[in-house]
Amino acid sequence: DGGITQSPKYLFRKEGQNVTLSCEQNLNHDAMYWYRQDPGQGLRLIYYSQIVNDFQKGDIAEGYSVSREKKESFPLTVTSAQKNPTAFYLCASSRTGTGGYNEQFFGPGTRLTVL
Amino acid sequence: AQSVTQLGSHVSVSEGALVLLRCNYSSSVPPYLFWYVQYPNQGLQLLLKYTSAATLVKGINGFEAEFKKSETSFHLTKPSAHMSDAAEYFCAVSEGRNTPLVFGKGTRLSVIA
Numbered sequence: 287d288g289g290i291t292q293s294p295k296y297l298f299r300k301e302g303q304n305v306t307l308s309c310e311q312n313l314n315h316d317a318m319y320w321y322r323q324d325p326g327q328g329l330r331l332i333y334y335s336q337i338v339n340d341f342q343k344g345d346i347a348e349g350y351s352v353s354r355e356k357k358e359s360f361p362l363t364v365t366s367a368q369k370n371p372t373a374f375y376l377c378a379s380s381r382t383g384t385g386g387y388n389e390q391f392f393g394p395g396t397r398l399t400v401l
Numbered sequence: 402a403q404s405v406t407q408l409g410s411h412v413s414v415s416e417g418a419l420v421l422l423r424c425n426y427s428s429s430v431p432p433y434l435f436w437y438v439q440y441p442n443q444g445l446q447l448l449l450k451y452t453s454a455a456t457l458v459k460g461i462n463g464f465e466a467e468f469k470k471s472e473t474s475f476h477l478t479k480p481s482a483h484m485s486d487a488a489e490y491f492c493a494v495s496e497g498r499n500t501p502l503v504f505g506k507g508t509r510l511s512v513i514a
Contacts, residue, residue, distance in 0.1 A: 319501055326410060328491060328506040376444055382499045390502060392444035
């Protein structure tokens with residue numbers, strides 16, 4: 287089945303450590319996105335990538351980094367510079383190009399808790 | 402800049418009653434509009450989308466939404482609530498075909514037996 291996988295589902299880290307969240311898709315989508323979800327805040331865009339080896343900052347990119355070396359993969363690193371990293375992180379992907387809006391499909395999310 | 406306002410962070414309805422979740426948007430161009438549903442500790446699932454075709458959009462699970470340009474609204478409705486509809490609902494807007502979504506803060510729907 288085609289879809290988006292995020293691992294792990296729950297992640298615990300000590301304060302000051304960097305941590306990398308995995309996102310893989312087998313939908314052959316060009317674009318991938320990372321969102322952060324906090325209670326009562328909705329989803330806020332961290333980074334997105336519309337093509338391999340290229341990505342753009344979203345609204346809350348500070349303290350995060352990404353890479354896009356393969357079409358299928360878009361890992362997110364939460365660095366020690368992120369002031370409040372405990373949150374639910376969601377990855378999404380979509381096609382790009384013409385022919386109507388390219389809707390986003392979401393993974394199941396990773397809940398990161400920093401102790 | 403585009404933005405979304407969802408009125409009411411929590412809505413409670415009785416089973417069998419009408420569900421109405423409100424969404425107003427701001428956009429400088431004709432928008433694409435979406436409603437997503439999220440169950441606890443899961444990702445988001447698309448309920449329905451408006452992409453400049455019919456203004457009344459039907460989605461999954463009996464939900465529908467009407468795009469009203471004059472009111473800049475895209476409210477979500479369902480005639481009869483089921484217990485399984487209890488979840489968080491997000492309205493989102495995009496101004497371009499390949500542009501990231503901007504989400505509202507969400508409305509948590511509770512259904513009372």
